Amino acid sequence: MTDPPTYQRWALKIEYDGSGFVGWQRQAHGLSVQQVLEEAASRLVGGHPINSVTAGRTDAGVHALGQVAHLDFPLNARLTPHTLCEGLGFYLTSYPVSILAAAPVSPTWSARFSATWRAYCYRILNRRARPTLTKGRVWHVKPLLNVAHMQQAATYLLGRHDFTSFRAAACQARNPLRTLDQLTVTQHNDEIIITAQARSFLHHQVRNMVGTLKLVGTGQWEPERVTTALAACDRSAAGPTAPPDGLYLKNIGYIPDPFASTHI
Amino acid sequence: MTDPPTYQRWALKIEYDGSGFVGWQRQAHGLSVQQVLEEAASRLVGGHPINSVTAGRTDAGVHALGQVAHLDFPLNARLTPHTLCEGLGFYLTSYPVSILAAAPVSPTWSARFSATWRAYCYRILNRRARPTLTKGRVWHVKPLLNVAHMQQAATYLLGRHDFTSFRAAACQARNPLRTLDQLTVTQHNDEIIITAQARSFLHHQVRNMVGTLKLVGTGQWEPERVTTALAACDRSAAGPTAPPDGLYLKNIGYIPDPFASTHI
Numbered sequence: 381m382t383d384p385p386t387y388q389r390w391a392l393k394i395e396y397d398g399s400g401f402v403g404w405q406r407q408a409h410g411l412s413v414q415q416v417l418e419e420a421a422s423r424l425v426g427g428h429p430i431n432s433v434t435a436g437r438t439d440a441g442v443h444a445l446g447q448v449a450h451l452d453f454p455l456n457a458r459l460t461p462h463t464l465c466e467g468l469g470f471y472l473t474s475y476p477v478s479i480l481a482a483a484p485v486s487p488t489w490s491a492r493f494s495a496t497w498r499a500y501c502y503r504i505l506n507r508r509a510r511p512t513l514t515k516g517r518v519w520h521v522k523p524l525l526n527v528a529h530m531q532q533a534a535t536y537l538l539g540r541h542d543f544t545s546f547r548a549a550a551c552q553a554r555n556p557l558r559t560l561d562q563l564t565v566t567q568h569n570d571e572i573i574i575t576a577q578a579r580s581f582l583h584h585q586v587r588n589m590v591g592t593l594k595l596v597g598t599g600q601w602e603p604e605r606v607t608t609a610l611a612a613c614d615r616s617a618a619g620p621t622a623p624p625d626g627l628y629l630k631n632i633g634y635i636p637d638p639f640a641s642t643h644i
Numbered sequence: 645m646t647d648p649p650t651y652q653r654w655a656l657k658i659e660y661d662g663s664g665f666v667g668w669q670r671q672a673h674g675l676s677v678q679q680v681l682e683e684a685a686s687r688l689v690g691g692h693p694i695n696s697v698t699a700g701r702t703d704a705g706v707h708a709l710g711q712v713a714h715l716d717f718p719l720n721a722r723l724t725p726h727t728l729c730e731g732l733g734f735y736l737t738s739y740p741v742s743i744l745a746a747a748p749v750s751p752t753w754s755a756r757f758s759a760t761w762r763a764y765c766y767r768i769l770n771r772r773a774r775p776t777l778t779k780g781r782v783w784h785v786k787p788l789l790n791v792a793h794m795q796q797a798a799t800y801l802l803g804r805h806d807f808t809s810f811r812a813a814a815c816q817a818r819n820p821l822r823t824l825d826q827l828t829v830t831q832h833n834d835e836i837i838i839t840a841q842a843r844s845f846l847h848h849q850v851r852n853m854v855g856t857l858k859l860v861g862t863g864q865w866e867p868e869r870v871t872t873a874l875a876a877c878d879r880s881a882a883g884p885t886a887p888p889d890g891l892y893l894k895n896i897g898y899i900p901d902p903f904a905s906t907h908i
Contacts, residue, residue, distance in 0.1 A: 397776045443777055469773060478773035509733060509742035512661045513707055513781065 387452040390464060391485045391638045392417075394447040397476035398624065399516045403440040404447070413438075413477060417449065420471035424464075425457045435491045435632040436498055439584075441624030443517070445501075446480070446631035450491040483638040497561065497579050497633035500586045503626045504572040504594070518571065519590075519626035525597030527567050533596040533603035534563040534574075537589060537610065543582050544613040546592070548621070551583035556613075558582060565593065572597075575630070584621055592619030651716040654728060655749045655902045656681075658711040661740035662888065663780045667704040668711070677702075677741060681713065684735035688728075689721045699755045699896040700762055703848075705888030707781070709765075710744070710895035714755040747902040761825065761843050761897040764850045767890045768836040768858070782835065783854075783890035789861030791831050797860040797867035798827040798838075801853060801874065807846050808877040810856070812885075815847035820877075822846060829857065836861075839894070848885055856883030 394417070402410035414432060421430040434449040453459055459467075464482040472478070505511050505518040506525050537546075540559040547556055562577035574593065576586050592609060595601040601619070609618040658681070666674035678696060685694035698713040717723055723731075728746040736742070769775050769782040770789050801810075804823040811820055826841035838857065840850050856873060859865040865883070873882040 395773065395776050397779070445777075465772060473774075476776040476779065478776050480771070480773050507744070508729060509659065509744050510737075512659050512740040512742050513709075515661075515740065517777065 386455055387487070388455050388459070389450055389452050389485050389487050389489060390459070391448060391450050391483045391489065391491060392464075392468075392479055393481040393639055394444060394449060395478045395480055396444050396447065397516075398438060398441050398443040400476070401440065403442070404434055404437045410440075413444075413447075416472060416475045416477055417468070418451075420468050421451055421453070423471045424467045425454055428454055433491050435495045436581075436629050438627075438629050439624055441516075442627045442629065444629040447629050448491045448495070448632040448634075450485060450489065452487075481639045485638050489638070491632070494634055495580075495632050496635055497577055498581060499562075499575065499577040499630040499633070500581070501628050501630045502574040502576075502586060502590045502622065503628070504574070504590075505570060506572050507570040516625050519594075519623050521594060521597075523598045525572060525594065526599060527565055527572060527597070529599075529603050530565045530572070530574075530593045530597045533593055533601075533606045534565050534589075536603070536606045537563050541610055542613050543585055543610070545609050545615055545618040546585050546588040547582040547615065548584035548588070549615065553582055556582060558585070563589065587622040587624070587627060588615075588618055588620075590622035590626070594622065595619045650719055651751070652719050652723070653714055653716050653749050653751050653753060654723070655712060655714050655747045655753065655755060656728075656732075656743055657745040657903055658708060658713060659742045659744055660708050660711065661780075662702060662705050662707040664740070665704065667706065668698055668701045674704075677708075677711075680736060680739045680741055681732075682715075684732050685715055685717070687735045688723075688731045689718055692718055697755050699759045700845075700893050702891075702893050703888055705780075706891045706893065708893040711893050712755045712759070712896040712898075714749065714753065716751075745903045749902050753902070755896070758898055759844075759896050760899055761841055762845060763826075763839065763841040763894040763897070764845070765892050765894045766838040766840075766850060766854045766886065767892070768838070768854075769834060770836050771834040780889050783887050785858060785861075787862045789836060789858065790863060791829055791836060791861070793863075793867050794829045794836070794838075794857045794861045797857055797865075797870045798829050798853075800867070800870045801827050805874055806877050807849055807874070809873050809879055809882040810849050810852040811846040811879065812848035812852070813879065817846055820846060822849070827853065851886040851888070851891060852879075852882055852884075854886040854890070858886065859883045 404413045406412045406414050432449045432451045461482040465479045468479045503518040505520045542556050543558050544556045560578050564575045668677050670676045670678050696713045696715045725746040729743045732743045767782040769784045806820050807822050808820045824842050828839045
C-alpha cells in the first residue's frame with residue numbers, strides 16, 4: 381500500500397517582459413524569471429519551498445507570450461486555477477511577469493518533456509526611425525529588407541537537418557539534429573515577423589536563423605547561401621546572432637492541451 | 645514686389661510613446677512632445693527658434709503612431725527629407741519620439757487645417773492577468789467583454805450628431821456637432837481594438853466613447869442605451885473617460901498626402 385501523493389502538480393502559462401531579467405534560469409548574480417516565480421509560489425503556500433520546471437529556458441532579454449512551467453504545490457494548500465493565478469499575480473505585482481492560466485496535471489506530466497512543439501516569433505522593426513513604443517521589444521534594422529528573398533531563404537531551413545551552423549558554442553544538446561516544422565516571414569507595415577516552430581530548438585537557433593535571414597534581406601547574401609551555410613555544419617558559416625529584444629517564446633504545444641478549458 | 649520667402653515649411657510624421665509626457669502641448673510644468681520637438685528643431689538650425697503646429701493635440705499619456713506637425717525652417721538651412729529626419733532623430737535620441745517622414749509643403753499648408761480626417765485606435769487588454777509587455781500601452785479590463793454588443797452599440801454613434809454627451813467639460817470647440825465616419829470594434833486574441841475616424845473629434849471624445857462601449861461590453865448597459873446617452877446631450881448621460889494608456893493617434897488624412905512618396 382502506497383501513501384497518497386501529498387503534492388498536486390500544476391501547469392502554468394506565463395507571460396513576461398524579459399528586458400530586466402538575466403533570463404529564465406536562476407543565476408548567481410541578477411534576477412531571473414524562475415527566481416521571482418518560485419519565490420511568489422513559495423510565499424503563496426506559507427514559505428514552503430517550490431521548484432519549477434520549464435518548457436523553454438529563455439535567454440536574458442528574451443520575452444515570453446506563453447511560457448509553460450510545472451510546479452508541485454502541497455495538496456493542503458487547496459488551490460484552484462483561480463486562486464493560483466490570482467495569488468501568484470498578487471506576489472508578482474512588482475515584476476513584469478503574469479500568470480495567464482493554471483491547470484492541474486498528473487504527477488508524471490512535464491512542462492519540458494511532455495511538450496510536442498515550441499513556437500517562437502521574432503519582431504524586426506524595419507525602418508530608418510528609432511523605435512519608441514516598441515523599444516526593447518524589436519530588433520531595429522534600418523536598411524530596407526527584401527522580404528521575398530527572406531521567405532525563399534527560410535524554406536531551405538525547413539525539415540530535418542544538422543543545425544550545427546546555427547547552434548551556440550555553449551549549446552549542451554547531445555544531438556545537433558532538429559526538425560524545423562515552420563519558418564515563415566511576414567510583413568505588417570514597418571514590422572517583419574519571423575515565426576519558427578519545432579519539437580525543440582538548439583541554443584540560440586532561432587536568433588542565429590534570424591541573424592542569417594537578415595543578411596539575405598539586406599542583399600549581403602543570396603537566398604541560396606543559406607543552404608551552403610547549413611551544409612557546412614560550422615557556426616562561422618552562418619550569420620550573426622540576432623539580439624534578444626525581438627524574440628518571443630510564443631507558445632508550447634501539448635497533446636492534450638492542459639489549458640484547453642482554462643482560457644478567458 | 646515682394647521678398648521671396650525666407651522659410652521652407654515642412655510636414656513631419658511623428659511617432660511617440662506618450663507615457664512620460666504631459667501631452668503634446670507645452671505646459672508650464674512637465675515635459676511636452678511639442679517642447680522636445682521644437683527644441684530639437686531649433687538645435688538643428690543653430691539655435692534659431694522654431695514653432696510647430698500639430699494636427700491633433702494629444703493628452704497626457706496618449707501615444708501617437710502617425711502624428712503630423714508642420715514647422716517653418718530657415719531656407720538657408722538647406723534641409724532635405726533625409727537630413728531633417730536624421731538630424732531631428734539625433735537631437736531626440738534621449739526621448740521616445742521618432743520622426744517617421746518629412747516632406748516640404750507650401751507656406752499655406754497646415755498640419756491642422758489641411759487635415760481631412762483623423763484616425764485613432766484604442767487598445768483594451770481583456771483578460772484577468774495584468775499586462776507585462778504592453779504595460780502603459782493598453783487599458784486593462786478584467787471582466788470578459790461582449791464584443792458583438794460593443795460592435796452593435798458602436799453603430800449607433802456613426803454619422804453626424806451633437807456629441808455633447810461625449811465631450812470633456814474643458815472642450816473649447818464652438819460647435820459640438822461632429823461626423824463620425826468610422827467606429828469599429830475588433831478582437832485579436834486577448835486584445836480588443838476600437839478604431840475611430842472623423843474629420844475632427846471633440847476633446848476626450850474617443851476616450852468617452854470607449855468608456856461607454858466598455859459599459860456595454862460588461863453588460864452594465866444594453867447596446868441601445870448608447871442612443872439615449874447620445875440624445876441626452878449631457879456628459880453625465882454617457883460612460884466614464886477611458887484612461888489615456890490605450891489611446892493612439894494613428895494617422896491624419898490629407899489630400900494630397902504630403903508623405904505619399906517619402907515612406908520607406
